[in-house]
Amino acid sequence: MSGLFVAVGDSFTEGVGDPHVHYPNQVRGWADRLARQLGRADPAWRYANLAIRSKFLDQVVTDQLDLAIAMRPTHISFAAGGNDLLSLRADVDGIANRYEAALRRLVDTGAEVVVFTTFVPQASGLLKPLVRRVEAFNSAIRDLAATHDATLVDQARMGEYDQRALWAMDRIHMSRPGHKRMAAAVADRIGVRHTLKLSNFVPNEPSGWRAAIEAEAKFVRGEVVPLVRRRLRGEYEGDTTRPKWPDPIHPADGLKRLAAEQAAVERRLKAWGEALDRV
Template sequence: MSGFGAHLVKEDIVSYVALGDSFTEGMSDPYPDSDTVPNGRYRGWADRLAEHLADHVAEVRYANLAVRGKLVGQIVDEQLPRAVELAPDLVTLCAGGNDIIRPGSDPDAVASVFEGAVRELSRTGAHVVVFTGFDTNWQPVMRHMRGKIATYNMNVRAVADTYGCDVVDLWSMRILDDQRAWSWDRLHLSSEGHRRMALRVAEVLGVPVEGDWNEPWPPVAARPWRAARQDDLYWAREFLVPWIGRRLTGRSSGDNVRPKRPVLEPLRRN
């Protein structure tokens, strides 16, 4: 467990910057007023973590630079310089997932770019938290990617050891093997998944919170085989085919999307 939680209670002001892609942007976890905000507005585990931090200090200054669809190189080019400039106390960095799921990607090469980002963040004196990739064993269509993800995860752990980062091990979070942890697209966490993720990151940091990220899911009846296959077909039509189309045309879901919190500003609960 990290010593950041013990450090936290001694401070009046704590600054936190979140870097990454859709996972950190918070997609599929909308705020209640999201329908009234252009392009939608997402909460996500990072916003929830900032709220947990705010339970222990007078002021949390929070920026979230994450943008959906970003590759690790884009995060380095577009988000890292701003994070270094902001010089926060705490940084979370989850990157590489969009690279790894692309056909032909090399997890070792992706990890090399990731290491460069961690090196720069570490030089600022910030407390850095990194994340492994999820285990896709529960997802039939993406199960074949487990080997690449596992290789990348070992690289991430090696980088964390080198630079003294905390690691949130998503691979070992078996509670996320349940479909209720995921949104309809099977790639982004549901609101409940994001809530549990925030509790898990707080635990790694040693920040006291109410609630247990590993609380068992309530029992639920198994879906009939035919209904499950219909769900698979719906997912392929509504998500997989458009995703492939964007890859073939060089487009991204993050095109023309700006970071939701580009500057460090006091957290105001919604």
């Protein structure tokens, strides 16, 4: 089996939390890891990744869906809406309705569409409203996946993601092992054999209540408060970020090599632009 896999969405799909200096945007992520497995299964597989961090659902739809559909993919992954849930006044029903409209467009292409639930954070009282939104949105995604015959990867019900080792420091993005497990989960769901080796976990050690309170306070100060401040100022990393793989590539050619070639072309274009400016 071979085809064209196109990934659309936000930081979950771009690969934030899985740093790698030799990949575009300095992140790897589950989609790139899956693409490598696709290339190993059949060199004819092609892959594109349009996902950009911090994008809201409507931005993903406006900026990525038409491009993805125009490529005529056989497989599309769609993960969006998480950033909308982080807004102070999120309308979950409205988000779900717009999500369904996008999902319909993707399913109507005839491609296999892969969708995801969002992991439910284990949070203190300060973040309880977010937990309720995530749970409501996940319920909607499950219903929509069943209604529109989309392939569901239900991360919220994957018990291994209770392990801290699968999450980055911000508790929002998966860590390198988390992205690796997600790549394996997607490969399994679409029926592609993979060679990903998944490590065993050391169980989370329970901590006393004082330590738990201190850890939660540190997390809120270091991650939640800065995030809220950036949102209030309208600052988003995705505003200056470009898609990692905007045009289909053959993963079998080697993602590192392709990334190096892509970077070299960009450097030459930049140099030519600077030279023209000096004329």
